[in-house]
Amino acid sequence: MSEFLSARDIVKDYGDVRRGGLRVLHGVSLHARQGEFVIIVGASGAGKSTLLHILGLLDAPTAGSVWLEGRDLGALDQRQQARIRAREFGFVFQFFHLLPDFTALENVILPAMTDTGLISWRRRRAEVVARGRELLARVGLADRLEHRPAELSGGERQRVAIARALINRPRLLLLDEPTGNLDTRTGDSVFELIWELNQKEGQTTIMVTHNEALVRRATGARILRIRDGRFV
Amino acid sequence: MYRLFVALRYLRSKKLNLIAILGVAIGVMALLVVLSVMTGFDQELRLRIRGTLSDLIVEKWGTEGSDTFSGYEEDIRKLTALEHVRACAPHLEGLALIAIGKTYRWGQFIGIDLEAEVKATNFAGYYRAWRSGEAAEACRAALQCLAGAQLGARERAELVAEALHAAEHMSAAELEKLPKRSRQLLLALARDAGIDLAAAWRRQSQVMPRWEAGFELKASHAPVIVGRDLAVLGVDPDGHEVQREVGEQIVLLTLRGPFEQHDLKFCRIVGKFKSGMYEYDYRTLYMPLEQAQDLMRKPGHVSSINIRLDDYAHADAVRRAILGIPSSAELRVLHGILKVVLDRAGRPGLCLELEGRLEELEANYSQWLATNNPKLPFISRELCAAYFEVMDRLPALGLEGAVRGLEQARRLRRVLEERQARSLGDRYRVSTWEDKRRNILRAVAVERRVMAVILFFMVLLAGFIILAILYTTVVEKTRDIGILKSIGGTVGGIMSIFLLNGLLIGLFGAILGTIGGTLLCKYLNDVEDVIYKLTRWRVFPRDVYSLDAIPVDKDPFWSIVLIALTAILVSFLAAVYPAYKAARMHPVEALRYE
Numbered sequence: 001m002s003e004f005l006s007a008r009d010i011v012k013d014y015g016d017v018r019r020g021g022l023r024v025l026h027g028v029s030l031h032a033r034q035g036e037f038v039i040i041v042g043a044s045g046a047g048k049s050t051l052l053h054i055l056g057l058l059d060a061p062t063a064g065s066v067w068l069e070g071r072d073l074g075a076l077d078q079r080q081q082a083r084i085r086a087r088e089f090g091f092v093f094q095f096f097h098l099l100p101d102f103t104a105l106e107n108v109i110l111p112a113m114t115d116t117g118l119i120s121w122r123r124r125r126a127e128v129v130a131r132g133r134e135l136l137a138r139v140g141l142a143d144r145l146e147h148r149p150a151e152l153s154g155g156e157r158q159r160v161a162i163a164r165a166l167i168n169r170p171r172l173l174l175l176d177e178p179t180g181n182l183d184t185r186t187g188d189s190v191f192e193l194i195w196e197l198n199q200k201e202g203q204t205t206i207m208v209t210h211n212e213a214l215v216r217r218a219t220g221a222r223i224l225r226i227r228d229g230r231f232v
Numbered sequence: 233m234y235r236l237f238v239a240l241r242y243l244r245s246k247k248l249n250l251i252a253i254l255g256v257a258i259g260v261m262a263l264l265v266v267l268s269v270m271t272g273f274d275q276e277l278r279l280r281i282r283g284t285l286s287d288l289i290v291e292k293w294g295t296e297g298s299d300t301f302s303g304y305e306e307d308i309r310k311l312t313a314l315e316h317v318r319a320c321a322p323h324l325e326g327l328a329l330i331a332i333g334k335t336y337r338w339g340q341f342i343g344i345d346l347e348a349e350v351k352a353t354n355f356a357g358y359y360r361a362w363r364s365g366e367a368a369e370a371c372r373a374a375l376q377c378l379a380g381a382q383l384g385a386r387e388r389a390e391l392v393a394e395a396l397h398a399a400e401h402m403s404a405a406e407l408e409k410l411p412k413r414s415r416q417l418l419l420a421l422a423r424d425a426g427i428d429l430a431a432a433w434r435r436q437s438q439v440m441p442r443w444e445a446g447f448e449l450k451a452s453h454a455p456v457i458v459g460r461d462l463a464v465l466g467v468d469p470d471g472h473e474v475q476r477e478v479g480e481q482i483v484l485l486t487l488r489g490p491f492e493q494h495d496l497k498f499c500r501i502v503g504k505f506k507s508g509m510y511e512y513d514y515r516t517l518y519m520p521l522e523q524a525q526d527l528m529r530k531p532g533h534v535s536s537i538n539i540r541l542d543d544y545a546h547a548d549a550v551r552r553a554i555l556g557i558p559s560s561a562e563l564r565v566l567h568g569i570l571k572v573v574l575d576r577a578g579r580p581g582l583c584l585e586l587e588g589r590l591e592e593l594e595a596n597y598s599q600w601l602a603t604n605n606p607k608l609p610f611i612s613r614e615l616c617a618a619y620f621e622v623m624d625r626l627p628a629l630g631l632e633g634a635v636r637g638l639e640q641a642r643r644l645r646r647v648l649e650e651r652q653a654r655s656l657g658d659r660y661r662v663s664t665w666e667d668k669r670r671n672i673l674r675a676v677a678v679e680r681r682v683m684a685v686i687l688f689f690m691v692l693l694a695g696f697i698i699l700a701i702l703y704t705t706v707v708e709k710t711r712d713i714g715i716l717k718s719i720g721g722t723v724g725g726i727m728s729i730f731l732l733n734g735l736l737i738g739l740f741g742a743i744l745g746t747i748g749g750t751l752l753c754k755y756l757n758d759v760e761d762v763i764y765k766l767t768r769w770r771v772f773p774r775d776v777y778s779l780d781a782i783p784v785d786k787d788p789f790w791s792i793v794l795i796a797l798t799a800i801l802v803s804f805l806a807a808v809y810p811a812y813k814a815a816r817m818h819p820v821e822a823l824r825y826e
Contacts, residue, residue: 058718058819079722086720097715097823099238101245111719113234164719 004034004204005055005172010064012050012229024050026229027064032222034171035202037195041215042226048208049176051226055206056089056174057081068172086115090165090203092194094177096157098149098164105145108132108163128167135163139193155186162193166201173198175207179214191217235725238716239732242705249737252701256741257748259694260799263687264749265756267791270683272783274676280509281672284516285665286321286353286538288547290554292660293606300324300533307537307656314553314654316546321345321352322534324524328484328497330517332476333465339515341456341484343524343534350440352540355518358505359441360403362460365506367401368409374398375414392421400432409781443520445502447479454523456482456499459513460506476501482517486527497527544664551601551662556655557612558648560597563590566619569641573622573629586618602670604661620645691802698806702734706814713814714822727815734807738800746796753788757781 007030015021024047032038042048053059055066057073066073073084090111091097098107109132116124136145139159149157158178165173178194179187191214198205209215215223225232243249290311292301308320324343329336350356374395378388399407399418407415407429422429443455463476476482484497499519506513525531541550552559558566567590574583593600593611600608623645626638666673706713713726752759760771760782772782785791 053820056718058823079724082717082720082722082725085718091718093718093823097711097718099712099715101241101712110234110238110716113237114716114720114725116234118236168720 003031004036004069005206006031006067007051007055008065008067010051010054010061010066012047012054012059013062024229025054025061028226028229028231029064030055030224030231032204032206034204035198036204037198037218037221038204038206038224039215039218039221040206040208040224040226041210041212042208043210046226047229048210048226052174052176052206052208056091057085058091083115086111087168088171090168090170090173092158092161092165092173092175092178094180096149096154096161096181098157098160100149103146103148104136104141104152104160105129105132107149107160108135108167111164112167132163132167135166136160139163153186154182155190158182158186158190159193162190162197166197171203173203173205175205177209177211178207179209179211184213187211187214188217234716234721235728235732239729239736242709242729242733243736243740246705246708248701248704249733252698252737253741253744255694255697256738256799256803257744259690260742260745260795261749261752263690263795263799264746264788264792265752266683266687267795268749268753268785268788269756269782270680271785271788271791274680275786276783277676278673280507281669281676282665283507283509283512284353284355284358285668287541287544287665288539288550288554289663289665289668290537290539290656290660291535291663293658300528300530300535301659302532302534304534304537307660310654310656311537311539311554314550316541316543316550317539318542319348319351319540321348321538322521323536323538324521324528324530324534325536326486326524326528328486330462331483331485332463335465337462337515339462339517341524341527342516342518343521344518345521346441346443349518352538355505356440358507359457359503360436360439361508362504362506363401363439364403364406364436365460367398368403368406371395371398371402371418372410372414375410375417379413379417392425396421396425396427399429400427401436402433403436404430404433441503441505443502445478445500447500449500450498452498453481454497454499454519454527455502456517456519457503457505458482458501458517459515460504461510461513462515462517463501463504478503484527488529495527495529497523547664548598548601551664553651553654554656554660554662555609556652556657557609558616558651560594562644562648563593563612563615565644566616566641569637570619570622572636573626582618586615589615602664602667604663604667606658609658616648691798694799695802695806698734698737698803699809702730702737702807702810703813705733706730706810709814710817710822713817714819714824717817717819718823723815726817727811730811730814731804731807734811735800735804737807738803741803742796742799745799746792749795750788750792753784756784 007028009027009029010025011023011027012025013021013023017023028047028051030038030051040048040051050059054061057066060074068084068088073081076084085091098104099110102110109128112124112128112132113121133142133145136142136159139162141156141159141163144152144156144160149160152160158181162178173194175194179190182190194205194207195218197203215221290307292299304322308322311317311320322345326341326343328339328341330339344355374391377383378391378395383391395418399422407418410418419429441457445455449455458476465474465476468474478501480501482499482501484499486495486497487493488495499517505518519527521534525533539550541547549559567586571583571587574580574586589611593608593615596605597608599605619641623641713721716726716729764770
């Protein structure tokens with residue numbers, strides 16, 4: 001299968017290394033095919049989250065490049081990068097990162113609003129809201145549409161975050177310790193959901209975790225281990 | 233799309249934003265009320281500052297005392313023939329020591345031709361203002377007695393008759409100013425008695441001042457119409473004013489020539505006037521022109537001619553006509569045409585000199601006109617003479633055909649020569665009433681400007697408060713900003729969320745403030761009454777400026793627009809820095825922020 005996403009020789013420094021700065025990533029390369037489920041495992045501080053941020057264009061590498069279907073993403077300007085983040089990528093974070101002032105449904109449909117103008121929004125609104133409801137139903141929250149994040153449990157919040165990540169039908173799902181802040185049982189069910197989505201929808205999924213138990217359960221996923229900024 | 237959505241939600245979910253909106257609203261409201269009262273006050277004040285002055289005042293050049301002139305009938309005929317002049321009235325003004333009761337005070341007497349005076353100045357209006365003011369006072373007192381104590385039938389009937397009689401001499405505006413209960417009582421009484429108050433008031437508006445007052449006058453006595461406050465002698469122990477009434481005597485003492493000589497003039501009050509400006513009402517009295525000439529031993533003399541125009545906007549044009557001088561634009565036209573000739577005739581020296589003089593004149597024209605600087609007629613006449621001389625010599629120089637627009641110059645020359653012929657010449661100086669009150673008007677203008685600066689700082693302060701509030705919002709929403717960026721928010725998008733936030737605060741604040749301010753302006757006097765009733769403290773004592781109510785701007789549309797737009801603009805500008813700060817935030821650091 002063709003190469004979908006690749007990161008080549010990614011180096012990331014915090015501060016100037018010669019003056020006592022910290023090198024977090026020492027030239028890592030990663031290639032993912034369409035529909036692949038990649039798990040990056042490593043202890044905290046190994047640089048896995050930083051790598052994920054760089055892959056998701058939230059952070060820029062000190063050296064190296066990220067390519068999506070043969071396009072060098074680092075060469076794009078800020079607006080184009082934002083467009084790709086909105087359309088092609090879906091993010092799920094360890095701390096859920098929902099907007100506290102918005103209901104579950106509103107949180108889910110916000111990414112669909114970001115690249116829609118006021119006029120086209122009137123046209124798309126019904127369709128987007130319907131999809132938001134459907135997604136929330138699919139993650140088992142059909143009866144929580146109008147709840148604020150503060151009124152939801154951790155597992156429910158993470159499900160909302162997953163629904164939000166999926167609203168724009170992204171081709172790449174980036175998950176940063178999605179179960180890290182949940183108890184084992186809820187974490188398992190969230191992982192179950194992510195796994196199932198990957199199997200059914202076929203979007204490329206890259207997940208970062210330090211949880212070995214999840215790694216054991218993901219049969220068929222590609223496992224990459226990272227230690228001190230290098231794959232081992 | 234999400235920008236407006238998010239901005240609106242932030243606005244709603246944060247209490248502090250509500251406070252910011254209220255802050256803007258209060259600021260806008262305060263500005264509106266202050267500006268409205270200031271403008272209203274200004275309009276009232278201008279009327280008062282103007283007092284008894286007419287649109288234009290023509291006087292003779294001369295030092296104090298030697299500046300009266302005779303032959304004014306001829307001048308008035310000339311003036312009346314000028315365009316835009318509606319009416320002229322002669323004045324003879326003099327100073328006198330006024331003995332009234334047992335008090336003495338310095339004051340001014342003005343000899344007038346009553347018939348002309350009524351046409352040229354607002355004298356009749358001030359005369360009526362006094363009459364209706366006195367009547368309103370009497371009516372109010374009678375109504376209060378009626379409403380208050382237990383009364384016998386006869387007493388009651390007397391008071392009713394008194395109230396109704398007084399009411400007929402009031403004006404409609406004064407009825408409005410009566411307390412509500414008194415007003416209703418009065419209207420009911422008038423209905424019962426079958427009196428048509430509206431018709432009576434219409435008759436009142438036709439009343440003219442007269443020198444007769446229904447009593448015999450000795451030949452040696454002069455009838456005078458005195459300022460309302462001039463007739464006030466003092467206050468009795470009950471707090472009522474003691475004043476000289478119509479029919480009573482006052483004596484004028486004037487000095488003549490060397491100081492050892494003086495004249496006495498016995499006068500009787502035939503009427504009073506009230507201009508609303510204490511200084512006039514306290515020190516001025518009017519008498520027939522001949523009596524004043526007699527008293528000053530200047531038969532046939534006047535000290536000024538007062539002109540009413542059909543429109544004050546023509547004041548400068550009429551002044552030029554009276555002085556017989558061209559406008560600077562007319563001079564420029566002549567100069568432009570003749571410059572060509574002067575250059576060709578080989579006299580650039582003269583041309584340069586004329587140009588220099590013209591430039592000096594143009595630079596100072598309006599100031600010289602306002603201050604009656606004699607340089608103005610002098611230089612303009614000199615320039616005209618030079619231009620006309622060149623025009624006369626054109627045929628001899630053989631240059632007649634070479635100048636374009638010569639026909640226009642000739643027409644202009646005829647106009648100017650005719651203007652010169654019809655003018656009063658340079659024995660006179662002409663002032664508008666604004667020139668006469670230049671100092672006090674300038675003081676008012678400076679006051680306004682200072683106030684505007686202070687108010688501007690107030691707006692600036694509001695802007696900084698909004699800035700602080702928006703900045704805390706940005707800090708508080710740091711994580712949200714990271715999230716928005718991760719779901720595809722651009723730098724411009726994040727920026728516009730917070731700009732919109734500021735704009736919306738300004739918009740809602742301006743709307744609220746405009747509504748509140750307009751309402752407050754409308755009910756300002758009622759609000760002040762309520763405060764007075766609750767605290768027994770007058771925010772705006774009526775007697776200081778002898779105004780019946782706090783004046784407000786009658787046409788506040790443009791000031792509302794200006795204030796609302798300024799408030800919105802300031803809120804928007806205050807949002808720029810926080811929005812910039814938000815947009816520049818690094819997404820990963822923003823997400824890590826707890």
